Amino acid sequence: MHAITIPEPGGPEALVWAEAPDPEPGQGEVLVGVAASAVNRADILQRQGFYDPPPGASPYPGLECSGRILSVGPGVSGWSEGDEVCALLSGGGYAEKAAVPAGQLLPVPRGLDPVTAAALPEVTCTVWSNVFMVAHLRPAETLLVHGGASGIGTMAIQLAKAVGARVAVTAGGPEKLARCAELGADILIDYREQDFVEELRKATDGAGADVILDIIGAKYLDRNVRALAANGRLAVIGLQGGVKGELNLGMLLGKRAAVTATSLRGRPPQEKAAIVAAVREHVWPLIEAGTVKPVVDRVLPMPEAAEAHRTLESGAHVGKVLLVAPAGRR
Numbered sequence: 001m002h003a004i005t006i007p008e009p010g011g012p013e014a015l016v017w018a019e020a021p022d023p024e025p026g027q028g029e030v031l032v033g034v035a036a037s038a039v040n041r042a043d044i045l046q047r048q049g050f051y052d053p054p055p056g057a058s059p060y061p062g063l064e065c066s067g068r069i070l071s072v073g074p075g076v077s078g079w080s081e082g083d084e085v086c087a088l089l090s091g092g093g094y095a096e097k098a099a100v101p102a103g104q105l106l107p108v109p110r111g112l113d114p115v116t117a118a119a120l121p122e123v124t125c126t127v128w129s130n131v132f133m134v135a136h137l138r139p140a141e142t143l144l145v146h147g148g149a150s151g152i153g154t155m156a157i158q159l160a161k162a163v164g165a166r167v168a169v170t171a172g173g174p175e176k177l178a179r180c181a182e183l184g185a186d187i188l189i190d191y192r193e194q195d196f197v198e199e200l201r202k203a204t205d206g207a208g209a210d211v212i213l214d215i216i217g218a219k220y221l222d223r224n225v226r227a228l229a230a231n232g233r234l235a236v237i238g239l240q241g242g243v244k245g246e247l248n249l250g251m252l253l254g255k256r257a258a259v260t261a262t263s264l265r266g267r268p269p270q271e272k273a274a275i276v277a278a279v280r281e282h283v284w285p286l287i288e289a290g291t292v293k294p295v296v297d298r299v300l301p302m303p304e305a306a307e308a309h310r311t312l313e314s315g316a317h318v319g320k321v322l323l324v325a326p327a328g329r330r
């Protein structure tokens with residue numbers, strides 16, 4: 001097969017489409033013929049040499065894929081050769097074939113084409129596991145989503161609206177905020193011009209956010225805690241603004257609030273399987289009903305992964321950037 005390899009860490013040009021050995025499906029795994037993958041922030045860090053794949057994972061980038069099952073390994077039930085699937089991966093999505101633990105497979109939702117389905121696994125699993133399984137967002141509560149126009153943000157807005165929550169977003173500029181509003185966001189905050197703590201306070205009669213989904217980390221830690229409502233839950237999933245911050249425990253204590261942080265990639269397969277099962281149960285029906293839609297910014301040929309990384313790094317995109325494998329075009 002061919003895969004995007006990283007012979008030496010570096011800029012986007014470090015991504016090289018080259019021949020690579022076919023993966024072998026092990027116990028409990030299937031081999032997927034990849035139609036498409038999608039670009040995630042973590043792939044950029046991996047390309048730069050700052051985020052090695054976890055032990056046992058494929059050395060190639062790509063945390064999700066879609067395609068068709070080519071063969072089924074020992075100990076797999078419920079899936080057959082030829083099934084159209086999408087999958088959460090620990091790596092190896094930027095390739096023509098990927099070996100996937102069966103617990104990380106999802107069917108391509110009814111009504112969706114297999115290429116577009118590659119936009120779903122990472123954002124649905126990350127948002128569902130953090131906003132709902134950890135932070136327990138409830139109807140009529142307020143969720144603040146930082147980076148509302150990101151891949152993660154576009155899914156978080158839609159899922160929170162689908163359960164009847166009120167959604168506030170931050171984004172850089174009116175165009176991105178307008179896209180967030182189209183997806184259902186109620187409170188729009190331009191973080192380049194406005195203070196999100198103050199804007200949220202005004203929009204919630206002083207109450208603040210019940211749940212915050214944060215991708216900035218250290219730089220926003222203090223302001224996030226200030227923006228939380230009583231009994232609020234701050235779920236940190238990204239560290240774009242640094243890893244070490246000062247936590248005001250007095251304020252946390254006074255609000256009876258909680259701070260959590262999780263990363264999906266390094267979780268054991270059983271935990272990933274539990275998240276995937278919850279997403280299939282709760283999110284897939286919303287996608288099949290058309291209530292929640294994948295937001296795809298653009299689709300590029302997989303060998304042009306370097307261009308896809310430049311797009312993500314420029315910050316010009318809204319939603320997901322997909323990479324279609326040569327077989328995905330047929």
Ligand SMILES: NC(=O)c1ccc[n+]([C@@H]2O[C@H](COP(=O)([O-])OP(=O)(O)OC[C@H]3O[C@@H](n4cnc5c(N)ncnc54)[C@H](OP(=O)(O)O)[C@@H]3O)[C@@H](O)[C@H]2O)c1
Nearest residue numbers: 040041126147150151152171172215237238262263264315
């Ligand atoms: N922990 C996990 O398991 C997990 C899983 C998946 C993703 N993530 C994290 O989630 C984040 C989003 O991932 P993605 O793949 O969806 O990336 P993405 O589409 O590239 O989004 C990055 C976003 O960050 C926004 N941003 C930058 N500075 C900001 C600021 N100061 N305030 C608010 N927003 C700001 C950008 O928006 P503007 O252009 O509007 O500035 C952009 O939309 C990344 O940090 C990623 O590492 C974590």
